[in-house]
Amino acid sequence: MALARGYSQVHICANRTRGSEIELEKALQEAEEVIRDTDTLVRVVLSGRRRNMQPPVHRIDIRPVLIKGQVLLQFMENDGCQTTTRNVESAELDIKEVLSSGYANILVEHNSGSMTIRITKKHDAQVHYEKGEREQNLEHDRVKARLLSPADPFLREIGISDNEGRIKPSRQDKYRQVEEFLRLLVPALNGVIDAGHIDRPSKEKPLSIVDLGCGNAYLTFAAHQYFMSIGLPVHVTGIDVRTESRNRNIEIAAKLGIASTIDFRAEEISNTTLKEADVAIALHACDTATDDAIAWAVINNAKLLLIAPCCHHDLQRQLKDSPEPWSLLTRHGLLKERMADLLTDALRAQILKMLGYRTETIEFVGGEHTPRNLMLRAIKTGAKPDPIDVARYKEMVELWKVQPALAQRLANLLVEIDVVC
Numbered sequence: 001m002a003l004a005r006g007y008s009q010v011h012i013c014a015n016r017t018r019g020s021e022i023e024l025e026k027a028l029q030e031a032e033e034v035i036r037d038t039d040t041l042v043r044v045v046l047s048g049r050r051r052n053m054q055p056p057v058h059r060i061d062i063r064p065v066l067i068k069g070q071v072l073l074q075f076m077e078n079d080g081c082q083t084t085t086r087n088v089e090s091a092e093l094d095i096k097e098v099l100s101s102g103y104a105n106i107l108v109e110h111n112s113g114s115m116t117i118r119i120t121k122k123h124d125a126q127v128h129y130e131k132g133e134r135e136q137n138l139e140h141d142r143v144k145a146r147l148l149s150p151a152d153p154f155l156r157e158i159g160i161s162d163n164e165g166r167i168k169p170s171r172q173d174k175y176r177q178v179e180e181f182l183r184l185l186v187p188a189l190n191g192v193i194d195a196g197h198i199d200r201p202s203k204e205k206p207l208s209i210v211d212l213g214c215g216n217a218y219l220t221f222a223a224h225q226y227f228m229s230i231g232l233p234v235h236v237t238g239i240d241v242r243t244e245s246r247n248r249n250i251e252i253a254a255k256l257g258i259a260s261t262i263d264f265r266a267e268e269i270s271n272t273t274l275k276e277a278d279v280a281i282a283l284h285a286c287d288t289a290t291d292d293a294i295a296w297a298v299i300n301n302a303k304l305l306l307i308a309p310c311c312h313h314d315l316q317r318q319l320k321d322s323p324e325p326w327s328l329l330t331r332h333g334l335l336k337e338r339m340a341d342l343l344t345d346a347l348r349a350q351i352l353k354m355l356g357y358r359t360e361t362i363e364f365v366g367g368e369h370t371p372r373n374l375m376l377r378a379i380k381t382g383a384k385p386d387p388i389d390v391a392r393y394k395e396m397v398e399l400w401k402v403q404p405a406l407a408q409r410l411a412n413l414l415v416e417i418d419v420v421c
Contacts, residue, residue, distance in 0.1 A: 073089070188306070188377060282294075
């Protein structure tokens with residue numbers, strides 16, 4: 001059988017016990033049998049990362065589709081920024097190889113129920129079965145569903161939609177930004193919950209989200225409204241230093257009747273009275289306010305971070321004597337500015353990695369002022385830092401003779417892993 005594109009480079013970790021390997025193999029074999037029965041298959045979702053393995057993409061969704069009278073398997077592969085789709089014949093696909101390609105969470109739904117496989121750090125398979133009818137949809141072309149209806153009352157209150165529930169032409173970019181943000185947040189959160197890093201939200205313990213530097217609270221309200229619309233218990237907090245923003249947002253929440261599950265505080269990020277949250281988000285917090293947001297999230301044990309930085313003046317001011325031959329680049333003002341941007345976010349990502357976060361830099365598409373933005377997405381796994389990661393960070397800081405603002409804010413934690421700020 002032909003191997004699916006991108007999977008031949010992934011190798012299974014060899015340090016499993018024989019017993020757990022047999023148990024896992026049986027679980028994967030059962031999942032494969034369900035997937036091959038395209039008469040009853042509804043969908044498959046692969047997400048999360050197994051220990052010591054690297055999946056080919058962030059998430060894979062598989063479902064049967066009917067094309068020209070033939071049922072194929074539609075692969076939707078999400079790399080964290082965009083989704084690519086392809087259709088393959090079941091007989092030509094090595095499904096076992098796909099299932100073994102590094103994902104920690106495997107969901108297989110069929111007409112009469114579902115099977116969920118969670119692969120532990122020891123490579124054991126925890127299998128859960130659920131009964132219940134599910135409907136198979138073989139349509140090939142499906143309209144891209146909006147996560148947030150243009151008619152949502154909050155969009156009217158903040159001026160994105162008109163009184164008829166239509167997006168205003170002048171606010172299309174902002175609406176796309178909100179939608180794209182949700183499309184990054186939702187699968188990332190699902191993966192974190194499926195992996196057990198965040199407990200499944202309940203009425204007694206709702207999901208807690210904080211928007212650090214929320215401003216007019218577009219994302220604060222959007223996250224709240226989306227999760228409430230799907231019945232997921234949530235409490236969202238927006239923090240911004242401006243009192244007028246807090247008062248405006250509180251007034252909108254009162255009008256919408258949601259004040260019990262969303263609140264706003266007029267505080268500096270570095271001195272906020274909020275002490276915990278499952279998810280921390282920050283969109284375009286200016287310069288070192290982004291470092292304040294990341295530092296707050298790390299210190300207060302947030303499990304998922306979505307951070308879209310803004311301007312990067314701090315390291316730009318520090319780049320005076322560039323190491324050779326880099327002066328060829330930094331002698332040009334615009335190139336020096338872009339170099340400082342990249343250096344700042346690379347060091348932020350490395351600091352997060354050293355402190356136990358699995359960190360990615362992705363493109364956040366749909367910004368209001370620029371067509372493409374960088375976003376840091378970090379998931380707390382608690383992994384101990386690799387000495388080579390610490391060494392490379394030290395080398396980079398010494399080479400450029402800079403002191404990252406984030407390192408100064410997290411100095412106490414970095415000292416514990418032998419990083420002197």
